[in-house]
Amino acid sequence: MRYEGNIFRPFSEARSYLLQCTIGCSHNQCTFCGMYKDKQYRVRGLEEIKTDIIMAKNYYNDLEKVFLCDGDAIAVDTDTLLEILGLLYSAFPSLRHVGSYVGPRSILNKSMSELTALRAAGLTKAYLGVETGDDRLLKDIRKGVDSREMLKAGRNLVNAGMNLSAMVLLGLAGRGGGSREHALATAGIINAMRPHYLAALTVTPVPNTILFRQVGSGQFTVPDAFETLEEMKCLLENITIDNLKFVGSHASNYLPVSGTLQRERQKMLDTVNSVLESRDKRFLRSENMRGL
Structure with a gap:
């Protein structure tokens, strides 16, 4: 090939x-x-x-x-x-x-x-990088559309009959940058878009990217593992659509969590909550095992 x-x-x-x-x-x-x-x-x-x-x-x-x-x-x-x-x-x-x-x-x-x-x-299948439902963050990451346009794009794919997999980024707001607002806005756009799959990844600064340089200059502080898990918890608590395949097993994630919403929501929340309560890093992927 x-x-x-x-x-x-x-x-x-x-x-x-x-x-x-x-x-x-x-x-x-x-x-x-x-x-x-x-x-x-x-x-x-x-x-x-x-x-x-x-x-x-x-x-x-x-x-x-x-x-x-x-x-x-x-x-x-x-x-x-x-x-x-x-x-x-x-x-x-x-x-x-x-x-x-x-x-x-x-x-x-x-x-x-x-x-x-x-x-x-x-x-048959489209993979759309939604990243976030927060307009400020969409502008900051230079996605090229606002949340209204992103929602329309996703709905158009669903209405055309395609199997839509939406991708979002945990930690995208940075530390102290509106983490909960990001999670709530993302849950909101997913509820309205109604994709068939939702893949949650964790933001990871990659060399030679703008974000990597922002981290180096102090403009962006990467959240720790537990802060990104708080965002995952907020997503799981606020997504209301049924039969959504939630895929949180990507290599960038500190804690692999996957299942079908709403049927397996409590099971997934229990997994996340147990790690958040213990703050035991042994349950998390090590940094050298993570990557986009």
Whole structure:
């Protein structure tokens, strides 16, 4: 397979064939993100992509899952995406899942009819970095949209019939920077958006990012493990929608907690509360075991 630069995917796409449709991310300005900094954004030519699909067909013969790389493949022109999806489903008879990272601005740039057409053509899952529901923080991290626009982007995906996985960042407000407000606003936007999955990650300063430099200059103080767990607790207490798969097992998290809301909420809260009460670091991931 041919790839340009470092390749990233959600951990749930571990068994997917990775098809690079864009080089880099169309936004690539988020202060915390260290992905795609080695690339200049561009959309790959359709003939290049067709050749990669043929190569994958020759190598795998058949596939069940494909993930479209890099960041925000949905930014590709809709007609081109539809052709790519058609080629994939023609090449792989067992294909049942095609996922992609999606940026909020790129979603908003597509009409509902375009999103519905992409779903009908087989784009089954979208991974949206919501990060927070707090407008001040969305501006601080240079997400490119406010909470109203982020909510609309997420709802458009859900209404188009896509399986939406929303991602949020614990600790994003920093120490003494409105942690509870961040958690409550995030719970609020998730309740309104109604994704199928919610992945909670913990903010981790990555070298060569704006956030890393802010930490070095004292502009941002990273919360400790227990402060981020307080945010997780607040999320679990204030998310009210049913049958939401809460995934807190990412490597960046100090305490892996996952389950289905609301059915397993108390069990997850009991786990978090027990660690918060004991303040025993032996129950936490060590720093050298964490990472984005």
